[in-house]
Amino acid sequence: LPDQFDSRDYAVRQGMQRYVTAASSQIVADQLQSRFGIHQRWQTKRGVSGRERITDVVEFDVDAIxxxxPDRDNYGENFGGLNYEFRYHVGDRVTLLSDGYYDMFDRGLKATSIGTLISRPLRGDFYLGFTNLEGPISAKLLTATLTYRMNDKWAAVGSSVYDFGSTGSNGxxxxxxxxxxxxxxRIGLCVDSGRDNTSLxxxxxxxxxxxxxxxxxxxxAIPPAGYFGIE
Structure with a gap:
């Protein structure tokens, strides 16, 4: 596996060695980096007249390294690790999402996703999104996830991923x-046809x-027992 696609090399470029509590104490290398970023929150007031509350409408974060x-640390490219995260809260229950990550060197990872999250507090949520991957591998993935609390004692979860490439139904x-x-x-069943694997x-x-x-x-979070009275 070429170094630029090795997970350990990625950890070095992301600066894992800066942290005392890093997952691996064996990832150590010389790096000369400057990090730039802007984190924004655009807010408004929502609610009935006289009882408005301040809430986020747009969250937009951008970071780069x-x-x-560059020849030693990032395969000849001055900039790398470009990433962003965007959230537009259409209302209290509907959010439009997008995020991405980009390495600038040849065949570096370039990932972009966009989706919609519909949420009803303490009842359930549904996410539908599309992810485009380019780099060492290429994939176009459609992802759907659902969490639903059926009653006081049971909740159901499910997810599905479909690759529009040759893999097809993926998991x-x-x-x-x-x-x-x-x-x-929780007990669950996972079927991953891409890896020909089934697990419980x-x-x-x-x-x-x-x-x-x-x-x-x-x-x-599901509140402690008795939070809303006797269950």
């Missing part, structure tokens, strides 16, 4: 989450911990 020694996941008084338990998944998580794992439905 300038390499002082499907479906699962059920049992919402207990103190714990969340299990997950177990305390309900009272404020995590972003099993207990997030409609963009919000």
């Amino acid at each position: 300038y390499f002082g020694k 499907h996941t479906i699962g059920l989450t049992r919402i207990g008084e103190s714990f969340l338990f 998944q299990f997950a177990f998580e305390p309900r009272f911990l404020p995590t972003r794992g099993l207990g997030v439905v409609g963009g919000q």
Whole structure:
């Protein structure tokens, strides 16, 4: 595998070695970088007259890395690691999303995605998006994900990915989450035709911990038992 496509080399260029708590203590290299970015929040007031609240309408972040020694650190290109993240909150429940990442050297990763997220707090959410990948591999992916809380005790999750290239149907996941008084338990099935792999998944998580794992439905964590009264 060429160095520019090696995950360890990517970690070096992203500056993983700067962090004491980095996942790998073996990724160490000399780098001369300057980082630039702009993070924006455009806000407005929404709500009934006299009870308006300030909310974000547009979130737009752009970052880039300038390499002082491009031949050594970035395969001859001064700029790399260009990325952006864009969110347009059409309303309280509908958001338009887009993000991208770009390396400027030959056959470097260039990824762009665009999609729509529809969310109903504590009930469910649905995402539909398209991703275009160019670089060491090329793919055009359509992704759909759904999370839905059916009742107080059960929630369903599912996702599907379709590649418009030669791979075709790429992967499907479906699962059920049992919402207990103190714990969340999920069992799921994953079929990945691209890798010719089928797997059965299990997950177990305390309900009272404020995590972003099993207990997030409609963009919000499932509250502790008894939060809305007796269940």
